[in-house]
Amino acid sequence: MSNGLPRRFLELLTRRHVAGPAWWSVVARMPVYLMSLAMVLVVREQGGSYARAGLVAALYTVGMAVGGPLIARYVDRRGRRPVLVATGLLYPSALAVLVWATGPDDGAQPVVAAVAGVALPPANACMRSLWARLPLRDDEREIAYLWEALLTEVLVIGAPLMLAALMITGSASLALTTVATIGGVGALGLALTRLPAGTAAASPRPDGVPHSLLGPLREPAMLALTGVMAVCAVPIGLMTLAIPAFVDAHGSPGSTGVVYACWGVGSAVGALWLGRSQSEVAVHRRFPRLVLAYAVGTALPLLAVSELTLGVALAVGSAPLALVSASEMTLVSTVADGRLLTEAFTWASLATVVGDAVGQQAGGLLMEPVGPHGVFAAATGVALAGAALAFACRGLLGSRTTVPARCAA
Secondary structure, eight states: TSSSOOOOOOOOHHHHHHHHHHHHHHHHTGGGGHOOOOOOOOHHHHHHHHHHHHHHHHHHHHHHHHHHHHHHHHHHHHHHHHHHHHHHHHHHHHHHHHHHHHHTTTTTHHHHHHHHTTTOOOOOHHHHHHHSSSSHHEEEEEEEEHHHHHHHHHHHHHHHHHHHHHHHHSOOHHHHHHHHHHHHHHHHHHHHHHHTTTOOOOOOTTTTOOOTTTTGGGGGHHHHHHHHHHHHHHHHHHHHHHHHHHHTTTTTTTGGHHHHHHHHHHHHHEEEEEEEEGGOOHHHHHHHHHHHHHHHHHHGGGGSSSHHHHHHHHHHHTTHHHHHHHHHHHHHHSSOOOHHHHHHHHHHHHHHHHHHHHHHHHHHHHHHHHHHHHHHHHHHHHHHHHHHHHHHTHHHHHHHOOOEEEEEO
């Protein structure tokens, strides 16, 4: 393996003019995976209740959900630089105001949280749309999206650990401010980094063609893909509730974090081990098979009888997870309108967030009547439904609708 996928990652990410945007985007995305948790800790540190903390974190998330597609649409119309510069300055400023100028008893705190959510720099969508436009071969582009999927797993695990490390040396307020500043600096770096010659830019919309409120979702293939992604995210939310409930029922709640880690580690190892041969099969044909493998993996926790066996089941069953995510991103880059790629990636991310949230809500409602194994069974059923939908949409996803792009200066 040492001469396989890791080497290809390294070759891509150290390439001249590619390394800059790739690594600045990593820095810019640091706050994405820990900010809701950090806000809860800050509000509690300020003396607020959990209800207040939940409200602040929820409004931050609502701001992201509402503002994300609008910000991304502006990126597609005006270019990444002005948007990343503006959000790179506004985002840490809004969070600094939230932390140091408002409190739990201040009515402005939830409003500022929502503003911060809207102002989150669109680094995820910008970088993923850039991978579609950079002068890369198709196999290199697939490696790039596999890197994006693997990076998500690393940040989900590593970003909260970074927050914990910062809190050891200071307060939650200082930690949040530091992380927000790091994210803002990353956004500015991504904005100001020069792209290599030959990088494509979104083609301007022809005169007389109106803008659609649906944006990239007006394409049937893109709409179908986001639907599949939302359905496939529901089992993640269900299992997010079922895992701690299962561990708690077996008398060892302290091991919940370790069991969760097995889930993420299995996905990362699966990406490294199984991702080497992915380009041999067309992505629209590979995707339904991966979703089916993901559904089968979702069923493995039904066999668990202890936290140890649950950890093993999660590690093995999550092996296709990052590969599913990488295939989703590759499909977005091929089926979405090339003029609206940033917004398309934003809608794709939003679909997974909504699906995850629906799963968590459903898991909470199902937990008491059916227990953890019942929720695991529900997750398996929904995942199988997602696989069936992916197979049904296979022909649609095989159509390339990306509009040819012009070269960026």
